[in-house]
Amino acid sequence: MSPQLLFWVPAALRFLICLAGVGIVWFFFGATAGLILALIGMGALAFTQLHYLFRLGSWLDNPHQSKLPDGWGAWTDIFARLYRMRRDDEKNQIELAEWLARFRQAMSLLPDGVVIMDDVLFLEWCNPAAQRHLGLQLERDKGMRVTNLIRNPAFIDYIILGRYEQPLILSVQERKLIVQIIPFENRRQILVTHDATESERIDMMRRDFIANASHELRTPLTVINGFLEIALAQPNLDTAVRTSHLKLMTEQGQRMQNLIGDMLTLTRLESVDYPLRSERVHVRPLLEGILEEAKALSAGKHTITLEADGPDLQGNVDELRSAFSNLVSNAVRYTPQDGAIKLYWERKQGGGAQFVVKDNGIGISQEHISRLTERFYRVDKSRSRETQGTGLGLAIVRHVLLRHRATLGVESIPDKGSTFTVCFPANLLIEEFVPVESA
Structure with a gap:
């Protein structure tokens, strides 16, 4: 049965019942009594309709806090439909809120900055990346004009010209940003920022x-x-x-x-395609071999000693030999004749182990220490040519240590000497130590 019939059939039956009642009273008690009964019925029916209309109006004024009333007659079907609509609306709102939360979470995790503005550039929303890139704070800056928040002449000109087909290269807070504005909808614009600082550094x-x-x-x-x-x-x-x-x-x-x-x-x-082939590294015999190589490189010009009381390591023998060799050969090259070079392999206080190369050579100024592991970086180019170094030794050391989760510390005083300390975490140590006698 169609909804129209479901509405009209009960109404017609009620109307016929009322007419029958009025007709019976008219027949037995006269026309006056029948008319009075008809007027009372019409008044009661009008009052009922007005009462339900008033309750419906009160509910429409505050649908989320007021309870939906129960109906009578045709109002039963009206209120039932409203209840279903309200339930579907609440369900849709919950789903919309979930999608909005997911969208904001996804935008918050993006490495690129996203700023949503209206058509006159007032800030509506931005993700954490945009806050880092542009120095914005959503709670503080929401509703403010973006051009008042980003006071960069190049950005202002970009906005004024409105040529958004090409991105803008912008320097903000020592960052190199690629900025582009994308219009969407009729009254919204998206400002996207990409931090190119690291890629620029890698390119350089x-x-x-x-x-x-x-x-x-x-x-x-x-x-x-x-x-x-x-x-x-x-x-x-x-x-x-x-x-x-x-x-x-x-x-x-x-x-x-x-x-x-x-x-x-x-x-x-x-290379990411070159995994670490881990094995047991017998550190003491490894260092004894490096000691002999250092003495051969020194040709008797230095006093080189080794103290190896630490445990074995879990790592790659060839890579660690390369790293240790570079540190020791650098000490030999940059220590004048009759200098002393001391090598230590020992447990570290607080856990782990450390390899220390200590010399009394020419030393390094503080301004150079932070750049020592850069490729081809040389403290003294003329000295490097004399020692025949390639300029890549400490860069190799840094990458080997990164692959072994180890760290490199450097302490140096010009004309006094340098100390290079390689620290390995405790989880790389093999505690059972089998002494190996020197040849």
Whole structure:
């Protein structure tokens, strides 16, 4: 049965019953009594309708706090429909609130900043990334004009010109931001910010790396080409001079080979496709081998000692040998003749273990310490050429230690010496220590 019939059939039956009652009274008690009864019935019916209309109006004024009234007759169906509509509306509001909460949570987790503005650039909402990028605070700045909050001339010009097809490169609070405004709807605009500071730093490091690598390779190649040109131009060159040239070319060739080897090692360590192959590292025999290499590099010019009382490690032997070797060879290169270099492998107070390289060499100024592990960074370029370093040793050390969750500490005083300390966490230690006698 259709809703219209469900409404009209009961109403028609009630009307017929009322007519029948009035007709019976009219028949038995006369026309006057019938009319009086009809008037009373009509009044009661009108009062009932007005009463339900009043209750409906009161509920419409405050639908969320007032209780929906119970109806009679046709009002039963009206109130039932209103109840279903209210229930569906509450359900939709709950779903809408959940979707809005999810949307805001997703926007809050985005690394890019998102600012929602109205058509006259008043701030309506922004995510935490936008607050960090632009120095905004949602609770404080909501309802304020964005151009009053971001007082940057380039940003103001970007807004005034309204050419939003191309993004704007903006420097805010030592950050490099890529900013773009996207109109949506009729009265809304979205301001999106992307922090390009880190990518710019990586690009700069890449450019510096290529420039430095080219420079480091060009120098020995220039020497080798120069001597080859001399050999071609002067085929009857004196044997002693020719031998000297060949010796220098061999040294420069070895320098290039070392540089390329270090570059390949560094690239491999940085690769995400090169996982750490962990194994038991017998630290004491490893350090004893490095000690012998250091003595050979020193050629008797230094006093080099080793104290190894610490436990074994869980790690990669080759990578740790490379890191430890670089630290020790640097100490040998930058310590004058008759200097002392001390190596320690010991437990660390509070847990863990540490490898310490201590020398009384030329030392390092404080302004250089924070940049020591950068590729090709040199404290003294002339000294580096003398020692034949590649400039990548400490960068390799840093990456090896990162892969082993270890840290590097540097303490140094110019003309007094330096101390390099590598600290390993306790969970990498293998407590059972089997002494290995020195050869």
